Amino acid sequence: MTLTLTLRTAPTVPLEADVLSPDRLSGVSALEAAKLTVVHGNQRADLGEFFQVGGAADGELHLTGDLAQVKQIGTGMARGRIVVHGSVGMHLGAGMTGGEIVVEGDAGDWVGPEMSGGRIVVKGNAGHMLGSARRGSQIGVRGGEIVVFGNAGNEVGNGMRRGLIAIGGDAGDFAGVNMLAGTIVVLGRLAWRAGAGMRRGSIISMHPAELLPTFSYACDYAPEFLRVCLRHVRGLGLTIADSHVNGRYQRWCGDGIELNRGEVLILDSAGTASRS
Amino acid sequence: MGENLKVVRDATCTFCGCVCDDMHLTVDLDQKRIMKAENACILGKAWFREHGIEERPLALIGGRTATTEEAVEAAAQILAQARFPLIYGLSDTTCEAQRVAVAIADMIGGTVDTTTSVCHGPSGIAFEGVGESTASLGEIKNRADLVVFWGGNPAEAHPRLFSRYAVTPKGMFIPNGRKDRTVVLVDVRRTPSTPAADIFIQVKPRSDFEVLWALRALVKGRKVDPSIERRTGVSLAVLEDLVARMKSCRFGVFLFGMGLTMNRGRHFNSGALLALATDLNEFTHWVAKPVRGHGNVTGADNVVSWQTGFPFGVNFSRGYPRFNPGEFTSVDLLTRREADAALIIASDPADNFPKAAIEHLRRIPVITLDPKATPTTQLAQVAFTTATYGINVSGTVYRMDDVPITLRPAFESPYPSDEQVLTAIRDRVRALLGGNRLPAGAPVAAAS
Amino acid sequence: MGSPLRIVNGRVYDPANGVNGAVQDVCVRDGKIVADVPPDAKRIDAAGMVVMPGGIDIHCHIAGPKVNLARKVQPETHQDDVQLRTRLTRSGTGGTVPSTFATGYRYATLGYTTAMEAAVTPLGARHTLEEFHDTPVLDKGFFVLVGNNLLLYRLLQEGRREELRHALAWWLKVTKAYAPKLVNPGGDEMWKGQRNANITSLDDKIGSFDLTPRRVIAAFIEAGNELGLPHPVHIHCNNLGHSGNVETTLETMRLAEGRRAHIAHIQFHSYGAAAGKSQSNPTSRARDIIEYINTHPNISADVGAVMFGPATIMTGDAPLAYMLRRFGGNKWVNADTENESGCGIVPFRYQDRVYTNALQWAIGLELLLLSEDPWRMVFSTDHPNGGSFMSYPRLIRLLMDRGYRKEQMAHVNQKALDRSALRDCQEREYSLSEIAIITRAGPARLLGLTDKGHLGVGADADVTIYEEDEDKEKMFSAPRYVIKDGELIIEDHELRADHQGRLLHVAPDYDPQIEQVIEPFFEDFYTIRFANYPVDDRYVPNGQIIPTTPSVAAAPATAGTRT
Numbered sequence A: 001m002t003l004t005l006t007l008r009t010a011p012t013v014p015l016e017a018d019v020l021s022p023d024r025l026s027g028v029s030a031l032e033a034a035k036l037t038v039v040h041g042n043q044r045a046d047l048g049e050f051f052q053v054g055g056a057a058d059g060e061l062h063l064t065g066d067l068a069q070v071k072q073i074g075t076g077m078a079r080g081r082i083v084v085h086g087s088v089g090m091h092l093g094a095g096m097t098g099g100e101i102v103v104e105g106d107a108g109d110w111v112g113p114e115m116s117g118g119r120i121v122v123k124g125n126a127g128h129m130l131g132s133a134r135r136g137s138q139i140g141v142r143g144g145e146i147v148v149f150g151n152a153g154n155e156v157g158n159g160m161r162r163g164l165i166a167i168g169g170d171a172g173d174f175a176g177v178n179m180l181a182g183t184i185v186v187l188g189r190l191a192w193r194a195g196a197g198m199r200r201g202s203i204i205s206m207h208p209a210e211l212l213p214t215f216s217y218a219c220d221y222a223p224e225f226l227r228v229c230l231r232h233v234r235g236l237g238l239t240i241a242d243s244h245v246n247g248r249y250q251r252w253c254g255d256g257i258e259l260n261r262g263e264v265l266i267l268d269s270a271g272t273a274s275r276s
Numbered sequence B: 001m002g003e004n005l006k007v008v009r010d011a012t013c014t015f016c017g018c019v020c021d022d023m024h025l026t027v028d029l030d031q032k033r034i035m036k037a038e039n040a041c042i043l044g045k046a047w048f049r050e051h052g053i054e055e056r057p058l059a060l061i062g063g064r065t066a067t068t069e070e071a072v073e074a075a076a077q078i079l080a081q082a083r084f085p086l087i088y089g090l091s092d093t094t095c096e097a098q099r100v101a102v103a104i105a106d107m108i109g110g111t112v113d114t115t116t117s118v119c120h121g122p123s124g125i126a127f128e129g130v131g132e133s134t135a136s137l138g139e140i141k142n143r144a145d146l147v148v149f150w151g152g153n154p155a156e157a158h159p160r161l162f163s164r165y166a167v168t169p170k171g172m173f174i175p176n177g178r179k180d181r182t183v184v185l186v187d188v189r190r191t192p193s194t195p196a197a198d199i200f201i202q203v204k205p206r207s208d209f210e211v212l213w214a215l216r217a218l219v220k221g222r223k224v225d226p227s228i229e230r231r232t233g234v235s236l237a238v239l240e241d242l243v244a245r246m247k248s249c250r251f252g253v254f255l256f257g258m259g260l261t262m263n264r265g266r267h268f269n270s271g272a273l274l275a276l277a278t279d280l281n282e283f284t285h286w287v288a289k290p291v292r293g294h295g296n297v298t299g300a301d302n303v304v305s306w307q308t309g310f311p312f313g314v315n316f317s318r319g320y321p322r323f324n325p326g327e328f329t330s331v332d333l334l335t336r337r338e339a340d341a342a343l344i345i346a347s348d349p350a351d352n353f354p355k356a357a358i359e360h361l362r363r364i365p366v367i368t369l370d371p372k373a374t375p376t377t378q379l380a381q382v383a384f385t386t387a388t389y390g391i392n393v394s395g396t397v398y399r400m401d402d403v404p405i406t407l408r409p410a411f412e413s414p415y416p417s418d419e420q421v422l423t424a425i426r427d428r429v430r431a432l433l434g435g436n437r438l439p440a441g442a443p444v445a446a447a448s
Numbered sequence C: 001m002g003s004p005l006r007i008v009n010g011r012v013y014d015p016a017n018g019v020n021g022a023v024q025d026v027c028v029r030d031g032k033i034v035a036d037v038p039p040d041a042k043r044i045d046a047a048g049m050v051v052m053p054g055g056i057d058i059h060c061h062i063a064g065p066k067v068n069l070a071r072k073v074q075p076e077t078h079q080d081d082v083q084l085r086t087r088l089t090r091s092g093t094g095g096t097v098p099s100t101f102a103t104g105y106r107y108a109t110l111g112y113t114t115a116m117e118a119a120v121t122p123l124g125a126r127h128t129l130e131e132f133h134d135t136p137v138l139d140k141g142f143f144v145l146v147g148n149n150l151l152l153y154r155l156l157q158e159g160r161r162e163e164l165r166h167a168l169a170w171w172l173k174v175t176k177a178y179a180p181k182l183v184n185p186g187g188d189e190m191w192k193g194q195r196n197a198n199i200t201s202l203d204d205k206i207g208s209f210d211l212t213p214r215r216v217i218a219a220f221i222e223a224g225n226e227l228g229l230p231h232p233v234h235i236h237c238n239n240l241g242h243s244g245n246v247e248t249t250l251e252t253m254r255l256a257e258g259r260r261a262h263i264a265h266i267q268f269h270s271y272g273a274a275a276g277k278s279q280s281n282p283t284s285r286a287r288d289i290i291e292y293i294n295t296h297p298n299i300s301a302d303v304g305a306v307m308f309g310p311a312t313i314m315t316g317d318a319p320l321a322y323m324l325r326r327f328g329g330n331k332w333v334n335a336d337t338e339n340e341s342g343c344g345i346v347p348f349r350y351q352d353r354v355y356t357n358a359l360q361w362a363i364g365l366e367l368l369l370l371s372e373d374p375w376r377m378v379f380s381t382d383h384p385n386g387g388s389f390m391s392y393p394r395l396i397r398l399l400m401d402r403g404y405r406k407e408q409m410a411h412v413n414q415k416a417l418d419r420s421a422l423r424d425c426q427e428r429e430y431s432l433s434e435i436a437i438i439t440r441a442g443p444a445r446l447l448g449l450t451d452k453g454h455l456g457v458g459a460d461a462d463v464t465i466y467e468e469d470e471d472k473e474k475m476f477s478a479p480r481y482v483i484k485d486g487e488l489i490i491e492d493h494e495l496r497a498d499h500q501g502r503l504l505h506v507a508p509d510y511d512p513q514i515e516q517v518i519e520p521f522f523e524d525f526y527t528i529r530f531a532n533y534p535v536d537d538r539y540v541p542n543g544q545i546i547p548t549t550p551s552v553a554a555a556p557a558t559a560g561t562r563t
C-alpha cells in the first residue's frame, strides 16, 4: 500500500514538510502520519492539519493538491518513491541520495540542490537553481538525474559535479555555470552565458546558442557517448528525435578562463553557433 | 533666523553611502532647522535643509492618532501573532536600531531582510562565491593611480566619491591628486560622470558580463575573438589597452554600482568583476568596492552578518538563521504572498517594490517606523513617527567601505528614535511570548 | 551577579595559588571568589568533579571587521551547524567562524570565560566593540594593530621615539584596546604599496620608508614596556608559514633584549628548511624555539596548535593569505585599511595525509610537550587559523593521553613525523594542573590579569567544573557547570542564563601634545575626521580598565625630545 496525502487545508504561510520522505515514513500508519510534525511558518503543526492521510507507508508516497507553498518535500530521501499530483514548492529532494520523485505539475526553485543520487522528474516547469549548489558552496549535484519536461529557470546545474540534468523545454541564463563535470541536455533554447566558468562537463543544446567569448570552436563530430545519453533521456520520457541521436554536433571548448576542458555541443542542423 | 544658533562640527551626512563625516552644521535651535551644512555636496545640503520637525502625530493606528505606547502594544500584538512576519528596511537607521530589529526577528521566528536585497544583494552573493579584494576609501585616496568606475554615476548619486575619496584628492602616494590618477568609466550611456574620466568605455546594455569575461581572459593571457565588439560594442583593442593599464598600475580599484548589479546577470556580473580584481593581483595590487547607496546599508549588512552569519534575507522560522536570497528576500516572499505581517523600518517599499509585492503589503498588517509620511506609512496599520538618524539621533553608521562612524546629532526631536521604539516593541513581544518563541522544528537535515 | 554559592567536594586545580587537586570548598559572592559564604548559600556538589578557573583564550579571532568578512564569505559552513534559540538565548550559526551569539555561548559551553581578539585595526575598533556587545558571557579585549601604522612609521623613521610612545598610548586609549599587536611588521606596506610584495627578512627596507622590521619591532617592544602595559606587545613575526622562518623568529625574540615580549602562534614560526633549499618542505625546528624560550624568562608565547579539519585563515598578514589562496576553493578576501593594516581571509582545511599539515600538527604538540615552563608556553590554535576553538578538547586529550596521541600519530603523514621530534616526546603527559596553567593561569599571568586565572579570594568568580573522565576530550568538551561573574551560566551541561561580559582595556597616559602631531596626519591621509576617530564610552557599557605601570612619565613630547 502507499501512503496517500491529499491537501485539505491550504497552508496560509509556507509549510516545511521535510518529513515527507518515504524513508522517514516507512512503516508509519495513516494515523501516525497525520500526527507528524511539520513547520507552518514559525510554528509546529501536525501534518494532519493540512492533509487527509490514507493508506500506509511502504516506501511509496502519493501527494495530491497544489503544494506550491509546501517546501522541502523529499529532503535527504534515500529510497522509495514520491509522486505528486500537483505542483510543489522549493527545495524538492534537497540533498537526496536515492529513490525517485515524480511531480506531475510544476516545481519551485531549488529542485534537488546538492543531490547525490536518485531521480527527480518534473512534468511541468521548474524554477531557478535546478540541481544547483547552495549559496557559497562550490559543488552542486554530485550524482543522480533530474528531468524536467517543461522549462527551467536560471543557473541550471550550478557547480554540478556528476550526473545528468535533462530539460525538455528552455533553460534560463547561466546553465551549467561553474560546472565541474556531468551532463546537461537542453532540448529547447539555451539562454545566455551557458557554461560560464565551467571546468569540465558537457552542455548539449539542440538550438543555436550564443556563447561567451571564452569558448572556442573545436570540431564537428558525433560522439558516441551522446548517442547513449540521448537514448537514455528518451527512455526517461523526453521527446528525442532520431536526428538528435544521429546528428553531428559542433564542439565548443570552454571555459577558457578555467581549465577549458568543458564542452558545449550544439546540434549542427541547428545552424552555426555564434559567439557573443 | 533665530537667536539660538549652534555649530556642530564634524557631523556626518547619511544621505548616501559616502557617509561624509566632515559636515560643519549651523543649527537654529529655536526653529529646529539646519541653516548651513559646510562641506556638504548638493545632495547633502538638501538632506540637511529638508529635515525640520514636521507636525505629525507620534503614531497612527488604522489611520487614527495614537500614543507611542498604544502603537507599541498594537505592533507587538501583530508581531507576536504572525506566523511568517517580515522585518524589512533598516538601511537608513543606526546599527543600534538594526541590532534590535534582528533580535525581534529571532525572537518571533520571522524573516529579516534589508534594502541590500534590492541594491547590492547580488554583490553579496558574488562575494560568497569568490571573495573580494577590497580596501577602505582612504587607501584609494592615498594610493590608487588607476580608478575604474563601472555601472554607476557618482557625479549625481555619490558626488563626493570623486572629490573626497577617489578622483581629485591628494594622498600619501598620490601627491598631485587628479594628475596622478587615470580614471576610467564604463557604462552603457554617457552621464554627468563621464567628463570626469580620462577614458570612457561604452558597453552595450546587458553585456557587462561578456566584457568582464573577456577582460579576465586577456588578463590570463588567453585569446579573445574580435567578434567581442559585435556583442558588447567594445573593440578588442580597447579591451587590450585597458588590460595593459590594469596590469601596469601600482594600485588599481574598481568602484561599481547598481548599473552592474541590477542588470541581466546580476550576481554573476558582480562576481566577474570581483574575480577580475582578484586575477589582477597576480600582477599588481587591485581592489574592488561596491558603491553603496543608503547611508547605513553597510551597517545593516554587518549587523545582520555578525548576529546570524548571513548578510540579508535571513529567516528564523525554525529557530535558527537560514539564508536564501530568492526565498527569504522581501520582494520574492511578498510577491509569492507569503508574509502575513510586516515591520518596515526606515524604508519605503510601497514606493519602489514591484506592483505584486506592494499589493501583498496592502493585504497584511504593516507596521512602519519613519520620520516622514510615505506611501508605505500610508498603507500601514501601525505607523510610528521617529526621529531622524544623524539629524536628531546619534548612533553608529558604516560607510560603504565598512568603516564605522558615530553620528553627532544637530538638534533634538520630539519623536522617539527607531531604537527606542524597536526596543519597546521587543520588550512587549517578549512579555507576550514569555521569552523567545521556542523553535518550531529541528534543523532541516541535509537541506538547503 | 547571582546568589552566594559554595562549591563543595570538588578537586580544585588552582595552580596560581599552589592548589593541585585538593578537595576544598570554593565560595562565590557578588561576582568574586570569597573566603566564606553563609551556611544557607546555594551549594554545588562537585564530588567526582574538577574545579578550575574559567578558561582564558589569549589569542583568537572572534569579532571585528575581518571576522565578519570571514563569516559572510562562508555561508555554506553555517547552514549545517546551527545554534538554536532558547527562551533566553539567541540563535546563531557555527562553522569555523560562528556568529557572535554562538561564539559566546560555545566558548562558555567549553568552560571558557575570557577571550582576547588578537587583531583589530584601529579603524575597526568601534565595529569590534559592537560585535562584543553581541558576544555573550565572555569577558573580552582586543589587541590593536600598530605594526604597519604609517604615522608611527614616520615618527620612528625620524627617530622620534618618545612621540612614538605617546602616539602608541594615544592609539591604545582612543580605541579601547588591551594591547599593541604587531603583524608581519612592514609586510602590509610592501603588499599594498609595492605590487603585492612581502618582507622576507628583518633587515628588508619597508617600501618607501627608511625603516626595517628590525627597527620597528625593537621600538614597539621598548615603547610597550615603557608604558608598563599589562601585556606590553603581542608579536606575529615576519615570514609566517615559510620554510626556514625559525631564524626570523629567533632573531625577533632576541630583539627584546630582556624586555617582555609575547610571540603569537609560535608553531607557525618554527619551521626549518631542508639544507640548501629554501623553497623546500618545512621541517620542525620546535626544539630551537623551545630552548630559547625555556632559557629566556622575558619571552612568552602561545602555541598556535593545529587540528585537522576545517579552519579559516584570517590574518592581518595579507601576503600570507594571498600565498594560501589556492587552498581556498576559489575564495580569497583581501581588505586594506588606510594607514593601518592589511588583511587576508582564506577558507582552509588541514588534512592529516598532507605533509605540511601533519608537520604543523606535530610541531604544535612538540612545542607543548618540550616546554619546561607551562606558564610561558600557553595554549591556543589561533582560532580559527589552526582550527576552531571547538577543537580545544581534542588537543587537550592529545596532550594528556599518550596512548591516544600514539594512535593519532599512526594516522598522519609519516614523512612529516620523520621531520619532527614528536616521536621523541612520547612519554610526557600533561597533568590537570598543567592544563589549568596553559589554558587559565598562564594566559592570565601573561596578560597581566591579576583577578583572573585563579580561585584565590578576590578573584573574579569565573569557575568551570568538569566531570572527571578518562576520556579527556569528553571531559573538556562539556563542563557540568560554568560560573561567570558569580552567575551560574551552565548547569548540567546546558545554558541556563544569558550574561553580558566585560570589556577589558587599557587607558595609558600620554602627553596631550601628541594630538597636535597626529591630527595633521589625519587631515592629510585619513578619510575620517580626527574628532570622529576616538571610540567613546557608549561602546563600552561594561568596561574594566586594567592599570598600567609606566616606567617613564608621560613627559611632554616637545621638539626638545626629538633626536
Ligand code: SF4
Residues within 6 Å of the ligand: B013, B014, B015, B016, B017, B018, B019, B020, B039, B040, B041, B042, B043, B044, B045, B158, B159, B160, B161
Ligand atoms: S557625498 Fe553623500 S554622504 Fe557625502 S555629503 Fe554628499 S550626500 Fe552626503
Ligand SMILES: [Zn+2]
Residues within 6 Å of the ligand: C059, C060, C061, C118, C119, C264, C265, C382, C385
Ligand atoms: Zn591570530
